[in-house]
Amino acid sequence: MNLGRYIAQKTVWYLVALVAAVGLNFLLPRLVPGNPVDVIVSNLSRGGSVTSEQQKEVYESYVQEFGLDQTLWQQFFTYLGKVFTGDLGTSFAYYPASVNELVGQALPWSIAVQLPAILIGWVLGNIIGAIAAFRGGNWDRSVFTTSLFLSAMPYYCLSIILLYVLAVVTGIFPVGGAYSLGLTPEFSISFLWDALSYYWLPFLSLVVVFIGGQAVGMRSMAIYELGGDYVNYARAMGIGDNKITQYIFRNAMLPQITGLALAIGTLVGGALITELVFSYPGVGTLLFNAIAANDYPVIQAITLIITVAVLLANFGVEIVYGIVDPRIRAAKSGEK
Amino acid sequence: MSTEGMKPSTSAPGILARARDIRCVYGGGEEDFTAVDGVSIELGEGQILGLAGESGCGKTTLGNALAMIATPPLYVLSGSLEIDGETIDLSTLSTADLKRHQPYRGRTVSMLPQGAMNSISPTLRISSLVRDVMRAHDPKITKDESLDLARDRLKMLEMPVRVLDSYAHQLSGGMKQRMITVISTLQNPRLLIADEPTSALDVSSQRMLVEMLLAMVEQRIMSGIVFVTHDLPVLSQVSDKLAIMNAGSIVESGPTRQLVENAQHPYTRTLLSSVLDPSQETRRRGLARRSAAQATTTTAEESATTTEEVGKP
Numbered sequence: 001m002n003l004g005r006y007i008a009q010k011t012v013w014y015l016v017a018l019v020a021a022v023g024l025n026f027l028l029p030r031l032v033p034g035n036p037v038d039v040i041v042s043n044l045s046r047g048g049s050v051t052s053e054q055q056k057e058v059y060e061s062y063v064q065e066f067g068l069d070q071t072l073w074q075q076f077f078t079y080l081g082k083v084f085t086g087d088l089g090t091s092f093a094y095y096p097a098s099v100n101e102l103v104g105q106a107l108p109w110s111i112a113v114q115l116p117a118i119l120i121g122w123v124l125g126n127i128i129g130a131i132a133a134f135r136g137g138n139w140d141r142s143v144f145t146t147s148l149f150l151s152a153m154p155y156y157c158l159s160i161i162l163l164y165v166l167a168v169v170t171g172i173f174p175v176g177g178a179y180s181l182g183l184t185p186e187f188s189i190s191f192l193w194d195a196l197s198y199y200w201l202p203f204l205s206l207v208v209v210f211i212g213g214q215a216v217g218m219r220s221m222a223i224y225e226l227g228g229d230y231v232n233y234a235r236a237m238g239i240g241d242n243k244i245t246q247y248i249f250r251n252a253m254l255p256q257i258t259g260l261a262l263a264i265g266t267l268v269g270g271a272l273i274t275e276l277v278f279s280y281p282g283v284g285t286l287l288f289n290a291i292a293a294n295d296y297p298v299i300q301a302i303t304l305i306i307t308v309a310v311l312l313a314n315f316g317v318e319i320v321y322g323i324v325d326p327r328i329r330a331a332k333s334g335e336k
Numbered sequence: 337m338s339t340e341g342m343k344p345s346t347s348a349p350g351i352l353a354r355a356r357d358i359r360c361v362y363g364g365g366e367e368d369f370t371a372v373d374g375v376s377i378e379l380g381e382g383q384i385l386g387l388a389g390e391s392g393c394g395k396t397t398l399g400n401a402l403a404m405i406a407t408p409p410l411y412v413l414s415g416s417l418e419i420d421g422e423t424i425d426l427s428t429l430s431t432a433d434l435k436r437h438q439p440y441r442g443r444t445v446s447m448l449p450q451g452a453m454n455s456i457s458p459t460l461r462i463s464s465l466v467r468d469v470m471r472a473h474d475p476k477i478t479k480d481e482s483l484d485l486a487r488d489r490l491k492m493l494e495m496p497v498r499v500l501d502s503y504a505h506q507l508s509g510g511m512k513q514r515m516i517t518v519i520s521t522l523q524n525p526r527l528l529i530a531d532e533p534t535s536a537l538d539v540s541s542q543r544m545l546v547e548m549l550l551a552m553v554e555q556r557i558m559s560g561i562v563f564v565t566h567d568l569p570v571l572s573q574v575s576d577k578l579a580i581m582n583a584g585s586i587v588e589s590g591p592t593r594q595l596v597e598n599a600q601h602p603y604t605r606t607l608l609s610s611v612l613d614p615s616q617e618t619r620r621r622g623l624a625r626r627s628a629a630q631a632t633t634t635t636a637e638e639s640a641t642t643t644e645e646v647g648k649p
Contacts (some may be wrong), residue, residue: 229449230460232449237441238438238440239437239442
């Protein structure tokens with residue numbers, strides 16, 4: 001078995017996918033009818049105080065600034081050069097703020113609320129699902145019903161219910177935002193303590209749904225594996241339940257790893273609905289505002305980050321799969 | 337497959353195991369299906385008991401009850417196994433019974449399963465399974481000690497030692513089945529329940545496996561085998577005793593030669609007469625029957641055509 005060859009093969013394929021994704025990411029916004037600069041200029045001239053001369057000057061200045069006077073190929077290579085140097089451009093809506101700056105401000109909030117929710121939800125969901133499958137009976141029935149209900153519930157529904165019950169009615173948590181008015185984000189105990197009180201509601205609304213989804217998936221996989229010949233054989237050899245559970249868990253977790261990786265991959269895109277409901281200043285909120293304002297550089301930057309993150313997550317999945325399941329490693333590296 | 341002359345010599349053996357009044361049901365509710373209905377069997381030291389019958393007659397269920405691995409929806413309502421001077425209550429009505437039987441499984445009674453192809457977890461190396469099987473009965477045994485034992489056993493059976501480093505998907509069907517046989521007998525079980533071990537194998541692999549099992553009995557790696565199969569030709573050549581099952585009961589049992597040559601029960605006679613005989617004589621008879629049938633069909637068709645032509649205006 002050749003793990004090195006397997007990883008090398010995967011790396012090449014993912015680089016090809018990355019180039020294709022970057023190309024599409026550049027091309028798609030430009031296929032949308034209309035010129036974003038027209039929108040900006042027309043917004044500027046709404047008050048009626050801007051003359052047509054001034055409009056023309058502003059227009060040309062923006063066109064030059066955003067490189068829209070170049071051919072598509074020139075724009076593409078300029079874009080590529082900027083992307084590889086980490087320059088995501090300038091925002092239309094918040095001109096002259098750079099996209100790097102805007103995404104850099106929003107990303108930590110999205111990661112802070114989603115990464116713990118995904119990891120805790122994944123671990124708890126899988127453990128609960130596995131226990132339900134092993135124990136069976138009433139335990140299984142109640143866990144399955146609850147998990148199915150939670151996983152089927154839209155994020156925004158749970159968000160609104162939690163917001164109403166825990167913030168509006170009981171007042172346990174603040175209604176919205178990420179920190180109290182008047183504070184400036186900084187790494188200090190007082191600020192983190194304040195932010196923590198705003199953190200719980202979006203965190204809970206994400207983690208509860210995620211636990212449900214993972215528990216349902218793990219339960220189904222574990223029940224399937226429980227009936228496997230290798231389980232009966234291990235039992236016939238006198239191997240204890242704990243060891244058999246390890247066998248089952250290892251085989252049942254393979255699809256779950258995919259779910260985890262994809263969730264981590266997409267987390268950089270922010271939890272759009274949750275962030276909007278709780279007015280959380282994450283990437284989801286930034287993306288929503290950018291779409292509303294036709295802020296293409298921001299939309300393009302966020303979709304690029306999501307694409308790269310999903311590709312990286314999938315690449316991670318492939319590597320983990322290769323390590324966990326020798327059959328996949330053998331098949332993908334061309335071993336006979 | 338011919339296994340003539342492979343049967344180990346046994347002379348007046350003492351009793352190895354005696355199973356009494358085994359009753360098994362599927363379901364556990366009001367609409368239970370009785371799969372094994374009060375079966376008792378007896379096996380001498382060094383003997384092979386062949387358990388035969390058509391599909392669905394309860395052979396595998398009886399094997400599972402003897403191997404103490406019955407899990408819902410299969411329930412063993414009653415039954416006992418006397419072995420090594422101990423009487424084990426075989427009834428399995430809850431998970432507590434499964435735990436109670438755990439010390440006996442793999443060591444007192446071991447299992448060579450029907451689905452050997454999938455009996456090893458796909459993400460587990462053979463060596464890891466060997467270690468886990470050994471540790472199940474001896475928690476203090478080290479990894480090296482377990483593997484040394486397995487290597488010695490493989491060398492003794494003239495099998496390649498490198499298979500220990502393999503995963504199940506890297507082995508052929510025959511090798512996988514033989515490897516499972518080695519693992520099933522690592523603890524030198526007193527009794528081995530071999531459930532259709534040759535069914536999925538080609539004839540040469542069948543022969544290798546049967547030879548291996550017989551060698552193991554001769555070398556006293558295990559003291560007896562209950563060989564469950566519907567393959568009567570194999571059983572008639574390797575087993576010392578035969579028991580014929582039908583609808584959950586044993587309808588006839590006795591020494592193999594006596595039962596094959598002088599079956600008393602109508603079901604046994606029907607079962608024995610159903611075995612395909614590859615001899616020239618049988619082939620000739622079969623071909624003659626087919627030719628006669630074809631000739632009859634052709635004559636009938638010709639006669640029908642003539643009648644139609646005669647009836648035309």
